[in-house]
Amino acid sequence: MTFRADLTAEIPYLRRFARALTGDPALADDLVQDCVERALVKSHLYDPTRPLRAWLYAVLRNIHVSGLRRERRAGIVKTVDDLSDPEVMQRPSQEGETLFLQVTAALDRLPDQQREVVVLVALEEMSYRDVAEITGVPVGTVMSRLSRARSALRELIGEGAKPSLRRVK
Amino acid sequence: MTEPANNSEDWSLHAYADGEIAGQECRALDERLATDPEARAKVEAWRRQKSWLKEAFDPALDETVPPQIKAALRHRRGFSFSPAAIAAALALLLIGGAAGWFGSQQMNPPKAMEFADLAIEAHEIYSRESRHAVEVAANDSEHLTTWLSKRVGQKLVIPDLSARGYSFMGGRLLAAGDQPAAQFMYEDQAKRRITIFLTANAGGRESKFLVVEKQGVTACYWLDGPLGFVIAGETSRDDIVSLAHLVYQSFES
Numbered sequence: 244m245t246f247r248a249d250l251t252a253e254i255p256y257l258r259r260f261a262r263a264l265t266g267d268p269a270l271a272d273d274l275v276q277d278c279v280e281r282a283l284v285k286s287h288l289y290d291p292t293r294p295l296r297a298w299l300y301a302v303l304r305n306i307h308v309s310g311l312r313r314e315r316r317a318g319i320v321k322t323v324d325d326l327s328d329p330e331v332m333q334r335p336s337q338e339g340e341t342l343f344l345q346v347t348a349a350l351d352r353l354p355d356q357q358r359e360v361v362v363l364v365a366l367e368e369m370s371y372r373d374v375a376e377i378t379g380v381p382v383g384t385v386m387s388r389l390s391r392a393r394s395a396l397r398e399l400i401g402e403g404a405k406p407s408l409r410r411v412k
Numbered sequence: 413m414t415e416p417a418n419n420s421e422d423w424s425l426h427a428y429a430d431g432e433i434a435g436q437e438c439r440a441l442d443e444r445l446a447t448d449p450e451a452r453a454k455v456e457a458w459r460r461q462k463s464w465l466k467e468a469f470d471p472a473l474d475e476t477v478p479p480q481i482k483a484a485l486r487h488r489r490g491f492s493f494s495p496a497a498i499a500a501a502l503a504l505l506l507i508g509g510a511a512g513w514f515g516s517q518q519m520n521p522p523k524a525m526e527f528a529d530l531a532i533e534a535h536e537i538y539s540r541e542s543r544h545a546v547e548v549a550a551n552d553s554e555h556l557t558t559w560l561s562k563r564v565g566q567k568l569v570i571p572d573l574s575a576r577g578y579s580f581m582g583g584r585l586l587a588a589g590d591q592p593a594a595q596f597m598y599e600d601q602a603k604r605r606i607t608i609f610l611t612a613n614a615g616g617r618e619s620k621f622l623v624v625e626k627q628g629v630t631a632c633y634w635l636d637g638p639l640g641f642v643i644a645g646e647t648s649r650d651d652i653v654s655l656a657h658l659v660y661q662s663f664e665s
Binding site: 247250259262263271275279283347361370371386397 | 422423426427430432457458461462464465466467468469470471472473474475477478480481484485487540541542543544
C-alpha cells in the first residue's frame, strides 16, 4: 500500500513533467494515466533505495518515447486540432497563458532528446546522473544535449526579461 | 558526437549553474563569473530559461488531479478481493455447477467467461479514454462494420441502443487472446459509457445470459451460434441485462 501512497504523492510532478514533454495538458494527463498503470504493474521492479520520482520519470518517458516512435511509423503528425481541448485545460491568467504558449512553442522546436534533458534538468531539477539513468545515455551525452538545448532556447526565446518567441529559419 | 573545443569549458558552467559542482571548484567558478561577463551572461540566460519553464509548467503542480488518473491509482490489477468480486465469483461457480449438474450441453462457461474477462479489461482501459476512446468513430460506421466483420470473420451489426439513452460513439479492433474481437462503445447523456465486445465463437455453442461483476463493472455475456457477446458498463445489473436483450435482438433480425 505504501507504494501506491508514494506514487499518489508524485502525481503533481508527473503531470508537470508530462506537460512540459508534450506541450499539451490533455495528452500529458493521458500519459500520466498510462504511467500510473504501468508503475503499479511493474512496482516490483522499483529499487526502493533509489528516488521514486526518477524511476517514475523513466517509466513515463519510455511510454512517451515509444508513443512517438509509433506515431512516426504511422506517419501521424500533430495538427492544430490535436492541441488541447479548451475544457480540459484549466485556464491560467492571460499573461501566464502567453508565457505557457511561448515556452511550449520553443520546446516544441527542440529535438526530442534535447527537450527531455533540458526539462529534466532545469524544470525538474534532476541531477545529471538521474537524467542519464532516465534517458538511458551516459552523463557526457546528457551534458552535451543540455548545452545544445540551452543554446537553442537562447536563440528561440531570446535574452530579455520576458520570453519573446523568434522565428528561426 | 563531436563537440566544439570550447564546450568543455561550457560544461563546467552548466554544471555550476545546475548545482552539480561544490567546494573549491565552485568557488573558482564564482571568481570566474565575477570577471567574465560573457560567462555571466550565459549563466543568467540559463537561469531565466529555468524560471520561464517553472512559470509555464509549475501551475500543473496545483491543479486538481483529474478523475481518470485517480481511477488509475485505485485500480487493482491481476487480482481482486473485494467482497463484491468474491460474491460474483461464487455466483458463477454456482451457475457453472448447476449447469454441470443438469448436464447441459448448451453451456460453455469457461470460454464465455474468458470472453467476459477480456471484455471487462478492454472496457476498463478504453472507456476511460477521453480522446482516443474509439479507433473509428460513429460517423464512419459503414467502414467500421465492414472492417470489423472481416476481422472477426462474422457479419456484425451495430446495435441501436438509443431507446435506452445510449448513443453510438464508434469502435475498435481488440485482441482477444489469439483471436480478433470488436469493441463498440456507447455513451449516455451523463457520459456514462458501455461497451459491446464481439468475437467469433469457434465452438458454435450457445449459452444463457450470464452476469458477472468485477471491479465495479457489470457485464452480461452469452454465446450465440457463431458469436460470443459481452456487454459491459459501470451500471446496474438490470440495466445491463435489458441492454443485452436489445443487442441480442439486433443480431436476431
